[in-house]
Amino acid sequence: MKPEQSRDFTERLEKAALSLLKMEVFRKPDDLARRFGLPLPVVRYWWRHSDQETEPVDVSTLSPKQAKIIRRATQTLEGWEKVKRYRPECGAALNNGKRCKNSVAIRPPEGWNRGCLADRCRMHGGLARRERKKKVNDDE
Numbered sequence: 001m002k003p004e005q006s007r008d009f010t011e012r013l014e015k016a017a018l019s020l021l022k023m024e025v026f027r028k029p030d031d032l033a034r035r036f037g038l039p040l041p042v043v044r045y046w047w048r049h050s051d052q053e054t055e056p057v058d059v060s061t062l063s064p065k066q067a068k069i070i071r072r073a074t075q076t077l078e079g080w081e082k083v084k085r086y087r088p089e090c091g092a093a094l095n096n097g098k099r100c101k102n103s104v105a106i107r108p109p110e111g112w113n114r115g116c117l118a119d120r121c122r123m124h125g126g127l128a129r130r131e132r133k134k135k136v137n138d139d140e
């Protein structure tokens, strides 16, 4: 996953989480985090940095538009489980001429502003705090 894709995906997760919290489909960030297997500190951070104003909806009498927003947001957040499980390969060049097949790293909560997924596995600097420098011969 390219850094931009990782950031875009993470932004979509954030937007979806905030819309469900605003509508009080989930009352607390922690409830939402547990439901979708997201890191608690990340969802708490998203919520803290929003205006935290809610417009509760009555789930028994949803308008079609509200129902659609909820369905879409839920799908987006459910996508996280899939992304977690089927992460792309690291692809770093190995000494034997092959490429690393390990899954790219999931960043710790404090790194999510750079995207939830790193572009390398943990062995190849996926969890480094700084951006990995591009190697000249890294043709990928």
Ligand SMILES: [Zn+2]
Residues within 6 Å of the ligand: 090, 091, 092, 100, 101, 102, 120, 121, 122, 123, 124
């Ligand atoms: Zn690797």
